Amino acid sequence: MKKIVFALLLLLSVKSAMAQKDSLSFDEHNKYIYYHVVEQPGLTVDTFQNRMQYLLKAVYPKNKINQGGTPGSISGSGKFLILTGITAAKHVDGEMSYSFYIEYKDQKYRYWLTDFVFTPYKVDRYGNSVPEQGLDVPLEQGAAKLEKNQFSSYLTKTAIYSIQFGGDVKKYMMKISATPAEDDKKKVNVTKDW
């Protein structure tokens, strides 16, 4: 029994430590960044390119990809909604836009998210949640321009999103085939044989 209790305590403490460790940090320009380098030998630049393009198409179809990038690198921009409130009925506080970069070389790849900018939303006359014009807040200025609770919440949600994004990058980089095999054969149950 003691061992089970100890194991559960350990599990809880490790989970908490991981959540605190894997988060946003500041880069050399004093901007928030989510940055990771991952070892992955055996990839060609073409495979990397193929897998990342498939990831962005399948999981982040609304992200914009910068054209004319160098081989072995993909960059672009995206955004996600900042929602608050109870699970059943959310309120849209705004959106967070970001830039993403994924690069591959020398049997390893790195990815980072940065340029986080919060745009507050308002409810327009039709009930739609729409961006408030001209009130963008770079995340670095959030402490000064947003209320304390708001800023803390948006920072946490940005970190969670970044961790999700990073998880997706790792998952799709590990995929043997980025393009799912299509099975055109129609499955037929032959009922006369049983």
Add this chain to the structure above:
Amino acid sequence: MKKKVLLLLLAASAFSYASKAQDTVKTTADAPLVLYGSVDTYYKDDFSGHANIPTSFASDNNSISIGMVDLGLKKTVGNASFVGELSFGPRSDESIPTSGYHIQNLYVSYNLTPKLNATAGYMSTFIGYEVISPTGNFNYSTSYLFTSGPFQNAGFKLTYTFSDKVSLMAGIFNDQWNVYTSEHDVSTFGAQLTITPNKNWTAYLNVASGPTSGTIGDLTTAYQITPAFKLGLNAADFTPAHGGGGYDGAALYPQYAISKVVTLGLRAEYFEAKLPTGVTGTTPAVTEFTLTANVKAGPLTFIPEVRLDSWNEQKYSSFTDSSGNPSTSAEQFVLAAVYAF
């Protein structure tokens, strides 16, 4: 005892995982079921001691009174959306001429293509700068242009987005404004050209015209010139379908944020009523200045404002002073509190 500790730990662990599962963010623009709305209350003191200024809402004098509770639900799944917004209270009753109804917005919408949207139902009007919901206005009292114009239009509209800078809405609406059911037919044509010269500036050119509702042309624009300074403008001209008359006017809305919680704003409005066909003489005109502050405390906004209205001639004014004598001018103070969610 050990079992209890174990159960507690298991519960804590499960709660931890459940919390993590809920604490996620959407990776697409689609939102789940969204709840929104507001609650507002106010105190008004007309300096004459009785209510004078006739524009919409906040009509009770020397009374702590209520506006309305506004409750909206919306959901988007793929290309299909709905909005249902209900309201209750004096502000709602004054905005909806049909008794017993409590609907501000009720419509369905579908993206036929990424650039073409179709919407049908009962919607807040596309005309004008100010709206019924107190969360959509900077000033708590409303303008003469707002009070005289449409509040809502029921109809069917198509909106085509040409680019990030230009879109066009065109639709057919019920023969009268602010009605859930048409009197005779669906004969008001409406259109809105939206121009966004840059991401901080949007202008709307609106028209609604029909054999019953008359014709209204409207320009509404807002420009966030700096993060602290915003300038809005509304100008409109209305001609009824029969008998002449109507109105025109313009209102300017400069606003300046002096801190992250306090913004000061002025509404300066000129409004004139056109004379009916065959009537000559001076045109009735009123000028109003409203100085308003928005003080934010989280989702709650306190709105103190002072307003001065002045008619050009005594014969057009319904104002009376503290002694009950006719007056061309009226002044009032309002303190409102609006909670938005």
